[in-house]
Amino acid sequence: xxxxxxxxxxxxxxxxxxxxxxxxxxxxxxxxxxxxxxxxxxxxxxxxxxxxxxxxxxxxxxxxxxxxxxxxxxxxxxxxxxxxxxxxxxxxxxxx
Numbered sequence: 001x002x003x004x005x006x007x008x009x010x011x012x013x014x015x016x017x018x019x020x021x022x023x024x025x026x027x028x029x030x031x032x033x034x035x036x037x038x039x040x041x042x043x044x045x046x047x048x049x050x051x052x053x054x055x056x057x058x059x060x061x062x063x064x065x066x067x068x069x070x071x072x073x074x075x076x077x078x079x080x081x082x083x084x085x086x087x088x089x090x091x092x093x094x095x096x
Contacts, residue, residue, distance in 0.1 A: 001037040002027070003059055006071055008043045016040055016072025024074070039063060040072035 002023055006014055020038045027035055045068050047058040062068050 001039065001060065001063070002035050003039045003041060003046060003063065003068070005041045005043050005046055011042070011071065014040070014071065017074075020072060020074045034076075037073070037075040039068065039070055042069040042071055045069050 004019075004023065006019075019040060023038050024035060027033065047055040047062060049055060059068075
C-alpha cells in the first residue's frame with residue numbers, strides 16, 4: 001500500500017486517477033511489483049513522529065479504520081479482473 005499526501009496547491013486541479021496510475025507504474029518499473037492500494041491524502045494526514053518520520057503501522061491502522069482524509073484511492077480488489085491481469089509495464093519499462 002502506498003499513502004501519499006497531495007500538495008495543498010495541487011488539490012484543486014488534482015487528477016487523482018492519473019497520479020495513482022503514475023505511482024503504480026513507477027513502482028512496477030523501479031521495483032518490479034504491483035501495489036495492493038494507493039491512497040492520496042490531504043496535507044497533514046500522514047501520522048508522523050515528532051521527528052517527522054511516518055508512523056507506518058499507525059498509517060495502516062487509520063487507513064483500514066477509514067480515519068484518513070482521502071482525496072483519491074485505488075485498491076486491487078476494485079479493479080476489473082481483465083485490467084488486473086494486464087501488466088502495468090512491458091519488458092522495456094514502457095506503458096502497454
